[in-house]
Amino acid sequence: MVKLAAIFFTMILVDNYVLAKFLGICPFLGVSKKLDSAVGMSLAVTFVMVMATAATWPIYKLVLCPDWAVGTDRDMSYLQTIVFILIIAILVQLLENFLKKFIPALYKALGVYLPLITTNCTILGVTILNLDNGYDFIESIVCAAGAGIGFLVAMVLFSGVRRRVEQAVTPKCFEGLPITLVAAAVTSLSFMGFGGIVDAIFKA
C-alpha cells in the first residue's frame, strides 16, 4: 500500500509528466488558456491513461513479451510502440462511441478533447514507462492515475499562471507564445523543488 501511495504521489509531484518529463507539451500549451477547458482535457487524459494502461499491460505481458520469452526469438517487445499506438487509437475511438451512446453528459463535457488524446504522447509515455519500470498490473494502474492527476495539476496551475501573464504588460517581442514558453519553463523549474520529497516521506 505504501508503495502504491509512493508511486501515486511521485507521479504527481516529482515525476510529473508535463513539468518533469516534458511529455504532452502540446495540450499543456494549447489548452491551458482557460481553466474549464484545462480541467476537461486533463480529466479526459486521466481517464484514457488508466484505460490505455489497463489494455496495454496485459497485451504486452501475454502477447508481445511473456516472461518465458524474454531473451528468445519470441521476444517481440520491440513492437510495443506501434502496437500500443494501435491499441490506444482503437480504445479512444471505442470510448468515444461508448460515451456518446451511454453517458452523453460526459461525452459533452470531454467534447473535442477525447479524439485529440489519441495521438497524445503522454498516454503512450505512461504505458511504455510503466513496463520499463517493471510495475505489476495494479502498480501500473495507480501510476497511470497518478500521471493523469499530475497532468491535471500542471494544467490547472499553468492556466492560472497564464492568466496572470496575459494581464501583464509584455514587451512586444515576447508577446504570445514566447512569454508562454518562458512562463512554462519557470513553472517547470518550480516543480524541480519537489525532487526527493516523496521518497523522504514514504521511506523515512
Place this chain on the structure above:
Amino acid sequence: MNPILMAIIVVTVIGLIGAVILVAASIFMYVPVDERVEQITAVLAGANCGACGCAGCADYAKSIVEDGNAVNKCTPGGAACAAKVAAIMGVEAGATVPMKAVVACSGTCDKTGKKYEFQGVQSCQAVKGLYGGDGLCKFGCLGYGDCTRACAFDAIHIVDGVAKVDRDKCTGCGACAAVCPNAVISIVPEHKRKPVVLCQNKDKGPDTRKACTAGCIGCMKCAKACPKEAITVENFLAKIDQDKCVGCQICVKECPVGVIHVPANE
C-alpha cells in the same frame, strides 16, 4: 517460426480485432445525428468569429437545431445567411439589424481646443498617457487615428479633429471601438430615426462648457422632453435607451448644445 512473419501476424491480428470491435461498436452504439446541423454549418460564414455568442460556427449550428437559438445571429453572414438557415430550419428569418460604429464626440477643431502641443508618437494611445490627452476635454476623441489604423474596411477617418465613420463601408465589427483609449466609439444598431448623444463628457456643466462648446452639460432638457422616458442623465451626461426610443426626435430639437443627432453620413 520466422520472427518477421510472427511480428506481422501479431500486428495484423491486433489491428483486425480492433477493426471488428470498432465496426461492431459503431453499429451497436449508433447515435442518430441531426443532418440539419451539418447543413447549417455549411451555410454559415465559417469565420468562427464568435459574434453569435457560441464557441464557433459548428457550435452555433448545433445550438440552433438543439436549443432553438435564433437563426439571425451570424453577423458576417448577414441577412442572406439568416435566410438560408431559416430555410433549413423552416422558420421565419426575422430581421437582422446591421450594426454601425458611432463616434460619440462632436468636438471638432472649432468647438474645442488643445491643452498642450503634443509632439510624441502620433497615436491616441500615446497621447492618452500624457495628462489624459492633449484636448481640453479629457473624454472626447483624441484625433490621432488609432481607429483608422484598426479599421480593415477603410471606414473611419479623422475629419476636423474627430473620427468620422463612413456608414456605407462600416460593417460594425467593433475593431475601432476596441482600440479607442477613450472608448468614444460604440457599436449601435442602425436606425434611420433613433438619435444618439454624440458626447462623452462626464464633467459638470460649467466645466464642460469651458472645454468644448459642443459638449453635453447635463441640463436634463432632453430627459424632461422625452415622451417615452428613454433618456437618463447620469454624471452630467445624457444617455438614450435605444430600446425605449421611438425615434420622435424631440430631444434633437431640445438640446441647447446640439449634441443629439441621428448618426448619418453628411
